[in-house]
Amino acid sequence: MSRYGEFAYVYDQLMADVPYDDWAEFFNQQVAKAKTKPDSILDLACGTGELSVRFAQEGFSVVGVDLSDDMLMVAQEKATEAGVTLSLFQQNMAELELLKEFDCVVIFCDSLNYLQSDKEVQETIQRVYKHLKPGGLFIFDVHSVHKMKDVFGNQSFSYVDEDVSYIWNCTYDDTDMRVEHDITFFAYDEEMDAYHRFDEVHAQRTWSIDHYQSWLSEAGFINIEVSADFKMSEPTSNSERIFFSAQKKEAE
Structure with a gap:
């Protein structure tokens, strides 16, 4: 599988029409719906930092993680140009290990679909759970089966x-x-x-919606919600992008 070597340096030009603002808006809607006031965000599979920079510009403390060093180099250049601070780490999301917990963790732009086994997806979800503060929010999207x-x-x-x-x-x-x-x-x-x-x-x-929901529940997540295509409506047979939102249990 590619680790986005040379591709990292033409990625943004090719993805100029990707609706990053829609992801940012969806995130804000989910945060408002969950009635949380997050300060910190972990942007997993952050790529060239398009969303990480947007989050930082909104005042969040942002950590970005990606498998590709080349992508992270581009992300750092963007952060410098935008005058914001990002903490960036090169890691496989299925092996996530940071000495910090976060208010929110996101995996956007169908990045979770790059994992190739049930085990990798389950391990990623479990590691996200461990890196969230009690009550923290996990939001991600995947390609639908359709x-x-x-x-x-x-x-x-x-x-x-x-x-x-x-x-x-x-x-x-x-x-x-x-x-x-x-x-x-x-x-x-x-x-x-x-x-x-x-x-x-x-x-x-990709996997069925039921699989993702089951893996979230097994990891301990509650308040699991599913929607599609940047809307708050339920997925249909023609939906192309499935969104999941879930919360870590509050401390007992």
């Missing part, structure tokens, strides 16, 4: 721009609801005055 099967499926996509282009082929495996994304990039190199090709392979897997 999106993996019917939207990605065995489809091909392409994007052409002067600076970077790609050819993206998806291969769907129905046995474990897994999609392999095989992407070939062509990025313009100013020094060489030529296009540089590099390839990335990313695998994503």
Whole structure:
């Protein structure tokens, strides 16, 4: 699986239309609904820091964790440019180990789908629980089964721009609801005055809503809520992005 090497440096250009503001707004809605007043956020799989920087600009104390050193380097550059402070750590979310508890933990942008086994997802949820303060809030989103099967499926996509282009082929495996994304990039190199090709392979897997709910309950979470596509409404058969919100039990 790719660790976002060269891809980290063209990621934001390719993701310019991604609705990060919608994630930030959804987070604020969930916090208001839970009637909590968080000060600290752990942004797991923070990537290039788009959401981490937004949270920091809103006054939160933010820690970002990502598997890719390259992504974290870009995130640090963004934080510096924005004049905010981020604490950034390179870790696998399934092996999360920080000497701190947080008011909120988020895993946004379907990042949890990059875990490839039941065990990895369960361990991540359990470690999130341990890193939350009593009453703390855990929010994450995943691709729905419908999106993996019917939207990605065995489809091909392409994007052409002067600076970077790609050819993206998806291969769907129905046995474990897994999609392999095989992407070939062509990025313009100013020094060489030529296009540089590099390839990335990313695998994503999802599970049923019932599986995620069960794993959250087993970890000790309460007040588990499920919604879809940045709305507070229940998922339907055509929903593409499933959101989960859950709380750690208050201290006894």
